[in-house]
Amino acid sequence: MPQHVEGIVVFKSMLTIAAAAALVVGGALPAHAAPASSTLSAPTSVRVTGSEGDADVTWGAPRSGPRVTGYTVTVTPAESQPNGGVDRLPATARWDHFGALRTGTTYTFAVRAVAAKQTGPAVSVKYTATSAAPTPQALFALDAQGSVVRFGTGSTTTGSTTTGTTVATNGAGYTADDRGDVFVPSADLTSILMYPAGGGAARTVATGLHLTADLRSDVAGNLYWADSVSGSVTMLPIDGAAPRVVADFGTVQYGKHAWVVSRNGIVTAYNNSPFEARIAQRSATGVLTVRAFSYGGVYPVVGGLQSDDSGNLYLTLSQDGRDGQYPWVEVRAGESALTRLTTSDAFEYGATNSTSLRLLRSAGWCTQADELSGTCDIDRSLATELVVGRDGTQQTIPxxxxxxxSRGSHVGVATEAGDVFIDVDRAPSAGLWRVPAAGGAAQQVSTAQFTRLLVI
Known part of the structure; x- marks a missing residue:
């Protein structure tokens, strides 16, 4: 049954629903049927199964105690995990999923039942993330007709392209989770629809919302959007709880603001006003910090905003004037200053994964005025890739x-392995491209045009 919260109907996560229906381990009775007792007992039949960097924890209801109102599942160590590694799930839950587990690390998962006035004892299980090849990520993109298309992220055959697989039509503002489920705002921007990774009809996740056509997600599957009424960045937790505000832009002037969610759930709202920028950043553990810094001279306009899993920010900026520059800059985690990543001008395409920014740069560059007048012959070939690690280290590969x-802010996507995908909007390289993590020859994925690229 859906939850009714202040006019919002929140349906339990599709994964949680499936777990409640099919993953009651060992024939355990539902929580409300447990024998009456004043002391809440531990969950039953707690197990963990995993594959490479992913783990699924399952359990049954306690055999005794008061009525269960929910469960908490805690992972240790919690690095790269949203919400500080603590998931709070509804009473119907019998399953939880954890991704982004590091190879060779042994993780402990502790499951507790929660009642109105007490928390039961924990049952712990362990899993060691294996060193086998990770499950391939998927590339999603929006085609010219507004449909969400899914591609593989592996190498393409030289001289060939692919059409991909259409997942959903009318997909403006879509996002996806690490299972491959695609989430799309409804046409009236009041509901979220989910298209299951395995196919089938779309299902409603939540209704009664104030959406903008710009959903985001983290690796755990929590959904985010900028509320169309309040303007605040809002999260719909995967556990089926009510939406809640996680960051805001402050006083927005001239609409020069942007926001981003990292893979591990760091939420950043970036707001430009004349001569000043404001950054509100919610950490993966839920701690909100706000910082501001001033500009010298005319303030730039944010064209794109990216974040790694350490909270480092990477922005592509447009600067008015005849030069037509769109340089990439960074704001290191906890700092209050813009720093340009390179000192030379170039056409730049940037993409971020959990550990780095990867910046493709052209061999040549000249001002827009000189280009239009024909007084310069620009070498637009993308000749180098600058890799900026989350610790600030840099390396350049050919x-x-x-x-x-064309000129503009160009934001691509990067796999965890470091492959970069970009869309080029004009000849001679028009279409969707893959640049391997090790550099070298780029490979064309499609000659068609795509926007809103996403790797998950």
Whole structure:
């Protein structure tokens, strides 16, 4: 049954529903049928199964105690896990999923039942993330007709392209989780629809919302959007709880603001006003910090905003004037200053994964005015890739076989392995491209045009 919260109907996570229906381990009775007792007992039949960097924890209801109102599942160590590694789930839950587990690390998962006035004892299980090849990530993109298309992220055959698989039509503002489920705001921007990874009809996740056509997600499957009424960044937790505000932009002037969610759930709201920027950042453990810094001279306009799992921010900025520059800059975690990543001008395509920014840069560059007047012959070929680690280290690797498109802010996506996907909007390299993590020759995925690229 759905929950009714202040006019919002929140349906339990599809994964939680499936777990409640099919993963009651060992034939345990539902929580409300447990024998009456004043002391809440531990969950039963707690197990963990895993594959490489993913683990699923299952359990049955306690055999005695008061009525269960929910469960908490805690993972240790909690690095790279949203919500500080603590998931709070409804009473119907019998399953929880954890991703982004590091190879060779042994994780402890503790499951507790919660009642109105007490928390029961924990049952712990362990899992060691294996060193086998990780499950391939998927690339999603929005085509010219507004449909969400899914591609594989592996190498393409030289000289060939692919059409991908259409997942959903009318997909403006979509996002996806690490299972491959796709979430799309409804046409009236009041509901969220989920298209299951395995196919089948779309299902409603939540209604009664104030959405904008710009959903985001973290690796745990929590959904985010900027509320169309309040303007605040709002989260719909995967456990089926009510939506809650996690960050806000402050006083927005001239609409020069942007926001981003990292894979591990760091939420950042970035707001430009004349001569000043404001950053509100909610950590993966739920701690909100706000910082501001001033500009010298005319303030830039944010064209794109990216974040790694340490909270480092990477922005592509447009600067008015005849030069037509769109440089990438960074704001290190906890700092209050913009720092340009390079000192030379270039056409730049940036993409971020959990550990780095990868910046493709052209061999040549000149001002827009000189280009239009024909007084310069620009070498637009993307010749190098600058890799900026989350610790600030940099390395440059060569790339080839691809040419930059028009001027502008160009935001791509990167797999956890470091492959970069970008869309080029004009000849001679128009279409969707993959640049391998090791650099070298770029590979064309499709000659069609795509927007809103997402790797998950």
């Amino acid at each position: 790339v080839s076989g691809i040419t930059a498109g």
